[in-house]
Amino acid sequence: MKDYIVFLAQQHPAFRYAELETLADLHNIKVDLSSHDETIPFIIVQLENDEIAKKWLQRAVLAKGIYELWGVGSTEQQLHEDVKRRSSKKFPLYKNVTFKFDIIGYQGGKSNAEKIKMIENFSYVEFEGKIRMKNPEETFTVLEHYIPPSDHEAAKTPFKYYFGRQIELTQRTNGILEKYDLKKRRYIGTTTFEAELSLISCNLAQVDTGKIMYDPFAGTGSFLVAGSAFGALTVGSDIDGRMIRGKGNNTIKANFDQYGTSTLFMDVLTMDFTHNAFRKNMVIDTIVCDPPYGIREGLKVLGARNPERFVGKEDVEIDGKKAYLLKDYIPTKKPYELDSLLYDLLQFSSERLPIGGRLAFWMPTANDEYVPTLIPQHKNLELKYHLVQEFNKWSRRLLVYINRGGDFNGEDNRAATSLPEFRKKYFKVSQYK
Template structure:
């Protein structure tokens, strides 16, 4: 199959391959990653036809451009020797107007040398006219440099030409999805809140849900709707719910007679994709049947900017009354516009497990659950993701992580492998997270909001700690994550992960 060079943004490197794999699954084509190191500025891939590359250019927000690869090497001598042996690939374009472009990653090539390099390709024998503006075909030379800070002009000239790889090919096109990060920028949105997801991350996350026309996607912690704008852009119908309807509605006075979520959706031309946004506690959901949602995508609240809540009284408070309270004027408390039902905190570890159980019930077979899980990096382990029969985690390499130093947000993507709906979740507090029972292990996201507020103080207990400390969440024994792998180990790990999950050849 033909090879292509993808030039990608160096942002969010761990999200790169999952994004490409998801696009290949939406459009039903196979993609193989050929580059030895898939996290450089240029990525060589193998796909069957150019149409598949166009799908990537239209959909991937990290893609800058794509080029059909004709030759490569670690030097110009090596590259041109290979190209001389396959000049027949240029025959379809020998009479077309053309131009040559020299580009580089992690470096800026001086214009004078760029001209010199281009002139060495005179042997290609192209007969068409050179046209620098709007040529029929553009040939591209890529120099791929290692990352290095060249703080002075002299330093830049010193490293010029010391690239690691060089590629030559025909430009297919430029990424058209890149502009979505600007058109959907939160600061320009008609309605947003303090928990709104930035546009780039929203689209990267949305891609994992495999949105497409005719699909139905649900966000059970919808907030101000950031997740749904992205999936609706790709044609999916969406539903949202939240325990606090004020987040979805916003201010609805004067001319703003529609909920804030719908005003923002209208701004993006996707209001017709929003079936409804409902106010209810997901643990008391009115949904009465499973197996009809194509994907669930959400960014659950974890207590830093907004905390997760569920209906009920906090521990130690008076139990909730069985009957509604009636005011002297004969009105019931729960029917007043300003009424807010009593709520209690929703422990993130319980929420995470409940969310997976809910997905097991609501999703169609092969439906996806996509959510962010904040974790303390020191305490993260693979077993932190609850194992639920009928659901499996899809992960490439070490997984997609937005790293903030001591903590990070891990993008968890799961697929429903079961063919039945199963029983609806009961949403009872899970015994394995009951501190009173003195658990031997707590996942890295347990009590995340308190850990965040305390500066992520270590859970590691000393060897002389008293048995009572086993019941103290701030001192529970917990092994840290293994040290980061070097480049070769990471590449081997990635290859093994792809083979194991069956996501790529």
């Protein structure tokens, strides 16, 4: 086993551990993450080799890079002593490679002159290969962790230094967030989910190449394009045909074209999730979604609010054809409870996902009453993560479940949530929008 240092993103730190763990699990990699600390953007881990390190973090959104660790120190002097102690045996291996140095500061940094001086202080390593700023064989990196004394003051010297050989820069560093930035996306709407958390959701759901991902509330297709970024074949549905059709040339399909993933777009169809028309044996490996929860997203299902008003209406004919069989017929819809819909989603996932398949969805929760939130649970599904994103007056959670099948016998709280009081408190969230 070798030591590696991971440079983490300080965005959404509450989601970071889950992403690191999930990607390790996806690739069957054993890694001890117990030293992870949400306030620190570095973690030292032990892994078998560089190939495993690469595989683990290549598609990470909340990590920036992974480096073979050559030394650590609280001062530059300590860093050099540690590099000589731990890594002097490695020096000859890299004597003749083309190389460059990077010096990366977190919450602080050095001037170019200071950087050059720092690089010169590594002369004892005796690299004799050519320096190449573009495509060198090896990149040696100093990671500096600064801690500013206050919001208005910069730290003068780092609190810690790490030195390592770059193994892999993640998709985050390689520009995935810029590529999927909503400002540049052809088709977006009021419900479009931000790119970074869409990609993180797909990572936590273990969306992967060759798997089929389904979003039952696809809207403008945010999760579908994110899923295709990780190689999944994607299919979506939504009760509102206008959303998935888009406007003119601005469509979900156009977004896939924009990202060069159109071969991974199966289709989107207009469908009420609670009257799901997919045949029972259609393969769905992963479900990622953002169910409707407010006025804007319009939680509706097929049916009539006052069914008595429709008695006999099924016989209405236009030009000799039953009205409800015409192409432009707009079926009536009625409101539905969010909790019922979420349990429908859990039930559907338990029936359709393979054992080990994941469901990831976002659930809004009120947070100004200091009451513990009840998370919907199904007896076949293990609740793997519930991760909170806080806003001013409300919060939302990313819930990730794994289908464990009929023998799992987990907690099931559907009955508890059908109490009227519960519904009022936990599911009436549109007021926070």
